[in-house]
Amino acid sequence: MDIKDFIETISLFQNLEKKNYDDLAAIIHSKKFKKNAIIFSEYDSADGFYVATLGRVKIFKSSPEGKEQILHIFGPGEPFGEIAVFTGKSFPASAQAIADSETIFFPKNEFINLIKKDPTLSLNMLSVLSLRLKRFTSLIEDLSLKEVPGRLAAYLLYISESKGSKDELSLDISKGQLASILGTIPETLSRILAKMTKEGLIDSDGKRNYLIKDRDSLIDLAEGERKLV
Amino acid sequence: MDIKDFIETISLFQNLEKKNYDDLAAIIHSKKFKKNAIIFSEYDSADGFYVATLGRVKIFKSSPEGKEQILHIFGPGEPFGEIAVFTGKSFPASAQAIADSETIFFPKNEFINLIKKDPTLSLNMLSVLSLRLKRFTSLIEDLSLKEVPGRLAAYLLYISESKGSKDELSLDISKGQLASILGTIPETLSRILAKMTKEGLIDSDGKRNYLIKDRDSLIDLAEGERKLV
DNA sequence: CGTGGCCTTGATAAAGTTCAAGAGCCGTGG
């Protein structure tokens, strides 16, 4: 697909005036990253942000002991690294390609000039940042107020709404990465999935496909109204 | 102070064109809240946001079991409730006055119209949201990757930088609220403060004043390079 | 068919929470 056509499909760039698409196309360039390549590291100084066009990118924080917390996993059409553009400082977290990936890069200063010109673009960006804040709010809630089974239940329900057909869903990430999204470690995740299966809440094909067998109980679990035995 | 003069001191409204201050003043009105009053609740539909002018407001999430996680505590000059303005939906968390408080309320639609007219205002707002995202990023990091002593150490260091003179600092919140900021409970906080005191890292007057006696060790603790015994 | 990555399972340990009791402090009202 032509890069300009692609830009028009990105939700961040919806409803702009026609001429601004040309301006956007004029300032960008594409960057490719092999699987496992580091796109940027926390504390790197930032001179722009990215939109994924192909592949998958994880945004994460890591501790000295090697544990990591994934903040987001982004796919095609989703912008990342934009916080640093508006704080004027360094990236608050690191980004790594978890599959061979392609991105469009938007240089900071040129992009800010465009934002000044088109109020729709700035409102779109405000909306993107607000949605991110909302997601972080609920990640904080999960980490602080829920136990791991509750977080997992909430995650499964969330995926089943966004990517699943009725009660079937398939994860497109490894269990290790899922653990890191949920703020735990693979061993713990494994045990809890086993418990959920034994208690008849879910079923799995051993691959990455799951079947929700008892949605109500999952909901109770996610809300803290129920415990696994 | 005149409300228009006050607006000009708020960082969100820096560097606007003169006439826009008049427009702002035209759409706002003030709202007062007694201590412990709920300003808004999660899931309330939002028709605007607030800027504190007096007092203190906490933004928090709470669990069915009654535990709560404080996301922010805001004082004069700081905006809150603005996420919902740009997502068009409900508030992602609740707000409560923790002291008698006064606020200015900015109605959503009128404010959005102003943002469309003044790019400086929208860039300021983008910067506010980005800074919030950055803080959330580090709260998530703390909750997921650090233990409570590390979070407490980081918090004390943070306060000593922002509000303290050299090694003395005073908290202006209760221990219960501090526990809720750190994602733990008062009992645990109490034990850890006792340990820190016993090990000579800090000292306290039993009120809300603390003395940092061994800053290097606190830093090590915050970075996970050291443990309490 | 062997090797490495990913996942599972078990035993053990650590960190934090819960429950319960009591100490210190403060404002109110007698």
Added chain:
DNA sequence: CCACGGCTCTTGAACTTTATCAAGGCCACG
């Protein structure tokens, strides 16, 4: 001015949840 009641904070002991360490299984890919 003192006593009371209600807070907040502290401390102890038991318990729960999760992490750590270690071993072994499974599977895909060369």
